[in-house]
Amino acid sequence: MLDVLLDPMAYGFMQRGLVAALIVGIVCAVMGVFVVLKGLAFIGDAVSHAAFPGLVIAYLTGIPLYVGGAVAAVSTALAIGVVSRRGNLRFDTAVGVLFAGTFALGVLLFSTIRGYVADLFGYLLGNVLGITFEDLLQVGILGSVVLITVLVLRKELLYATFDPDGAAASGLPVKRLEYLLLALLGVTIVVSIQAVGIILVVAMLCTPAATAQLLVTRFDRLVLVAVLIAVVSTVLGLYVSFYINVASGASIVLIETLLFMFALALSPRSGWLSGRLRVGPSSENSRDRAHADRLGGDLVGGLDSGERVGSGVPVARAQVDPGG
């Protein structure tokens, strides 16, 4: 049994791959919590595709690939931020236009290259097992920059994400925090592209955080559970990839997706199982029911008490209190 776990680690490419994939998984999970809470999934997808022309241009001009990718990804992320603040178009429309346009540019430039370019194909579909020591160093440094920034600005980012107006009115630089978050997203995506490829990056960002969101309702636990899911999926995915000889990025993403499906089925809040528990015989006990309501009734129960009263209040109160 131990051999099954240790054998692959005899290979240098597996060691480097595992470390790189773990860093990518953790950074993506942490940033993913913000992506999920702020609804940035589509932007994440757009930014990763926009990195492609940057990579191709870097290849054609001979500068390091990741520099080209990073410049393209971060500038696209910031451009999206600007469009979202002062666009006349619907935001997702603008992102859709930008996203397809930049990727088309990448494909066009890519098609001018004669012959097979392994490096660039690696970026499209990702190949964490092909990662070099220099790549790993790069992933480690950029990943740490993202993690440390998020850690240092944790409470400011949380406030600005939860209630941008309240945060801005009390003096937090909410605009700058939003741009910073987008820039960090760009960096995260460039780092991750090497591991899972342009097309699957969005899954690494969204899936662990989305899964965690089904299971817990506290910010710190959300981050923790997302990271845990990413770590488990990464390790499992790489072993699967090693033993049955399939693409590593896809294996990691598929395991994350499977875990998401499990969470969806078993989630205390929205899961099919908890829905059955609520109407089932166990809820005859009032404590059980209270518990099930608190957990399972979040979507419905949360609205019950206050919101419905709301519709009647302005008129009703005037009637109850005639002139003092």
Added chain:
Amino acid sequence: MERGSDRERTEVVTAEIAVNLEGVRAGYGDRIALEDVTLSISTGSLLAIIGPNGAGKSTLLKVIANLLSPWAGNVSVLGSPPGTAASRVAYIPQAESVDWHFPVTVAEVVMMGRVPSIGIGRRPGARDRAAVDHALEAVAMDDARGRQIGELSGGQRRRVFLARALAAEPDLYLLDEPVTGVDATTQEDVMDLLEDEAASGKTVIATTHDLACAAHRFQNAVLVNRRIVAVGPAKDLVLDQRLLAETYGGHVLVLPDLTGGTLVLDDAHHDGASDRYARRPMRS
């Protein structure tokens, strides 16, 4: 004569102005929401902003909160340009604009009130925790500190946001519909707290739909319908049929009351407001 004018001047200086707007025009995109707004709010006021939906009540609050830059005019907040004294301002958004499924607890939301004063990269200290405890006690929510905000009732949610504002220990409260859609007890408690804050020299500015509440619990009121219609003691304005008709454009129903007073029904159904309530989405 000269002595008299001297005294007047002294009085102007002592009656400090918390918020001053001069000829303010503001809006969104190419849609104008406020026009020609000139208004002085003195320190220690408990002021209600009243008007129909779309009258610019929230816009007025956002201009003061520095969330919206006016197209024209001058704004001064706590003696300086808007945003300069932001750490002394607490703003509470409308309940509708908050994502209640957001994974934060009651105590975490209240601690957000302390974030600007804690500073980047620092953890909350004993003073911050004390301020949070004090605020939670003031709104009677200390038992719920560990609960996720989505689990709370509408009244409890308002209490938590008020606690966040209290914890910030601001000099200026800007509250968007603080008593809309809450139970009567919460409404009374919230207004008691705001009254205390105003009495202790803080300035409280709140928008409201509720004319009865405005008349009973607020000192002063501003009637707004894109322009300022009137400013004065809340009770007088709310009972002035001519002013109300001007503000609400005939949408307000004024009934003679059996006891001899006047019963005013704020017609919440104009402007598609009833639609908004009826079709409120499942996710709040």
